[in-house]
Amino acid sequence: MVNTHRELSSWHRMKIGLPFMCLLVLTITGDCTGERCDDWGEDTRKLTQAYDGEPVRIRCPLFEDYLKHNYSTAHSAGLTLMWYWTAKGKDLEEPINIRLPDNRISKDKDILWFRPALLNDTGNYTCMLRNTTFCLKIAFPLEVLKKDPNSCVSDDKVAEAVTFPLENAETLTCPDTKDYYPADVTPTVSWYLKCSLIDGYLDRIPQGLSLQFTKVLQRYEGNYTCIVSYEENGRVYNLTRTIYVKTIASLLYAEAPRMRTPNEKQTYEFLAGGQLSIPCEVYFSYVNNSFTDIGWTINGKTEGDFTDQRIHVNESVLLDIANPGAKTITKELWIKNITPDELKHNYTCTAKNILGVVSRQALVKEKVGTPRYVTELACGLGATLFLVVCFVVVYHVYWLEMVLFYRAHFGTDETIGDGKEYDVYVSYARNAEEEEFVLVTLRGVLENEFGYKLCIFDRDSLPGGIVTDETLSFIKKSRRLLVVISPSYVRQGTQALLELKAGLENMASQGNIRLVLVQYKPIKNRAKVKELKLAESVLSVIKWEGEKSKYPGGRFWKQLHVALPVKKTSATKNSCSFHIVPQSQEFGAECRKDDTV
Numbered sequence: 001m002v003n004t005h006r007e008l009s010s011w012h013r014m015k016i017g018l019p020f021m022c023l024l025v026l027t028i029t030g031d032c033t034g035e036r037c038d039d040w041g042e043d044t045r046k047l048t049q050a051y052d053g054e055p056v057r058i059r060c061p062l063f064e065d066y067l068k069h070n071y072s073t074a075h076s077a078g079l080t081l082m083w084y085w086t087a088k089g090k091d092l093e094e095p096i097n098i099r100l101p102d103n104r105i106s107k108d109k110d111i112l113w114f115r116p117a118l119l120n121d122t123g124n125y126t127c128m129l130r131n132t133t134f135c136l137k138i139a140f141p142l143e144v145l146k147k148d149p150n151s152c153v154s155d156d157k158v159a160e161a162v163t164f165p166l167e168n169a170e171t172l173t174c175p176d177t178k179d180y181y182p183a184d185v186t187p188t189v190s191w192y193l194k195c196s197l198i199d200g201y202l203d204r205i206p207q208g209l210s211l212q213f214t215k216v217l218q219r220y221e222g223n224y225t226c227i228v229s230y231e232e233n234g235r236v237y238n239l240t241r242t243i244y245v246k247t248i249a250s251l252l253y254a255e256a257p258r259m260r261t262p263n264e265k266q267t268y269e270f271l272a273g274g275q276l277s278i279p280c281e282v283y284f285s286y287v288n289n290s291f292t293d294i295g296w297t298i299n300g301k302t303e304g305d306f307t308d309q310r311i312h313v314n315e316s317v318l319l320d321i322a323n324p325g326a327k328t329i330t331k332e333l334w335i336k337n338i339t340p341d342e343l344k345h346n347y348t349c350t351a352k353n354i355l356g357v358v359s360r361q362a363l364v365k366e367k368v369g370t371p372r373y374v375t376e377l378a379c380g381l382g383a384t385l386f387l388v389v390c391f392v393v394v395y396h397v398y399w400l401e402m403v404l405f406y407r408a409h410f411g412t413d414e415t416i417g418d419g420k421e422y423d424v425y426v427s428y429a430r431n432a433e434e435e436e437f438v439l440v441t442l443r444g445v446l447e448n449e450f451g452y453k454l455c456i457f458d459r460d461s462l463p464g465g466i467v468t469d470e471t472l473s474f475i476k477k478s479r480r481l482l483v484v485i486s487p488s489y490v491r492q493g494t495q496a497l498l499e500l501k502a503g504l505e506n507m508a509s510q511g512n513i514r515l516v517l518v519q520y521k522p523i524k525n526r527a528k529v530k531e532l533k534l535a536e537s538v539l540s541v542i543k544w545e546g547e548k549s550k551y552p553g554g555r556f557w558k559q560l561h562v563a564l565p566v567k568k569t570s571a572t573k574n575s576c577s578f579h580i581v582p583q584s585q586e587f588g589a590e591c592r593k594d595d596t597v
Helices: 002-014 016-026 071-076 372-410 433-449 468-478 495-509 530-538 555-563
Strands: 036-042 048-051 056-059 080-087 106-109 111-114 121-131 133-145 160-165 170-173 186-195 204-207 208-211 222-232 235-248 258-263 266-270 276-283 293-298 311-319 327-335 347-353 357-366 424-427 453-456 478-485 516-520 541-543 574-579 586-596
Touching: 002 357, 036 121, 048 056, 160 170, 186 204, 258 357, 276 293, 276 347, 276 357, 276 424, 293 311, 293 327, 327 347, 327 541, 347 372, 372 555, 424 433, 424 468, 424 495, 433 453, 433 478, 468 478, 468 495, 478 495, 495 516, 495 530, 516 530, 541 555
Parallel strands: 036 133, 048 133, 160 235, 266 357, 424 453, 424 478, 478 516, 516 541
Antiparallel strands: 056 111, 080 121, 106 111, 121 133, 170 208, 186 222, 204 208, 222 235, 258 276, 276 327, 293 347, 311 327, 347 357, 574 586
8 A cells, every 4th residue: 555655655755757758769769659748737827918019929838847858858859839719708729820922920939920910810729749659738828908098008917016125226127128139239228117218217217128226115016017018020029018116125124023012011810710811913014035934832842733612813914105025914812701810821922033033931920809898888979979970960949949958947037136128128229110110010920929118219219209318228227239220220320239339338337238139131341330340349130131031930030039038927928010100200000909919
């Protein structure tokens, strides 16, 4: 069994040489009988692409990769090389007619020439080496392309690629032009970058079949095309070749791998039973023809020896845009449900290229869990903080309701034993609009809804008295001075300003009255009245907002109620309607007693 295997291996190694040897033996001795043909099929790796109207030469691959002997040796042994082709989309293999009148297709030893190639020449070409008793053949494709409209090339043609290190001086040579024209012919060569003629560039200089780069920069990447023109037998031919230039990092910066993590300054702590995760991050500079390798070992076992399903290794690559060809590779080691013993293992990452090796151990230790009392304390503090925040939010939204609730149930009645006759003295500008606001709106809610006793000078003063004396008397008998601020209020010389000044002096000297400011309408020149400016600097202003404030249960009335005295005794709820008598400008009232509050 072993001998049979060795014989088969030997036969496999000799398979390529046997056909040619047999052909030689057949030619010399004629011992082999019967005609047969070894068909090597189609070699798609030998695809040749050419442009319509340009010359092209294709070489039989038998003498390049499949036989150790050249064409001359085979020809001397009596073997003939024959050419066939199968047109694109056809199955019939036909012999190539090389005796055309214009000599467009010809052969020269193992090379088939097209001067020029046409679109119809696209297909599979077969070269066959044979004599009368044996043959060997192989097929390969030829593709003739038409250039793209308004372009010097076709995007379907594969461009040859070259790499140039940054900052180097390099030479780009027009490829595959050798033997197309005689050695004594000097062709005309034009160089293009993305089909734009290169002319007058200081950093890229055309020199015949070469393009000189004085210093390679990253922006020089792209497709470079050379068009070679030459004359043969009175006819001008063009050869179009495209090379893609790719820049790579300068070889001056080539170095051994640089490991960023793990490092000696970093310690990884994990809880037993949790998940271990350690990244290994390595920077690889560009090194020509070098490999890049990175891997983990656990207690000396490499990644290929890991059999535990809990262990996983994930790899990611980040290219360095500033240094083409350079990259950062991160390989992360994951272990699920790590045990205390595994936390004591040796975890080492190793990276290498042809310039060196770097290896580093990750410092791993078991993480101590948080004590139970610390957790409980943290939870308690968190709950307390949450409740405080909730209380602050609730208080901020409902503080008026809370204050009114407290006053109604636990507040001390301010009216008991203070000798005051009125709860509120109302000071306002004497005009029709504000009189209606005070007599109808304010009085209606404060007296009828809240049970306060208001003192309104024009309503409660007796005829014939001295205004100044009566004003001061009313203010002294009141617990609050309610000032209705408006543009009309600030006019100099009005009774309203006298009331405001008296209230401020009383509050400052005796402290037995407090001011309440209600802004009926905004004013702009309040700074001209020093009393009003002083009052607003020490007191908050309750703003009337028109329709929004008319609802008795609204925010305006709650703010006003809080600013007024705490009064817990029953008050008679009066339902009154006021009317103005135009002739005398006096107020009349029709009231009836109702339920108590």
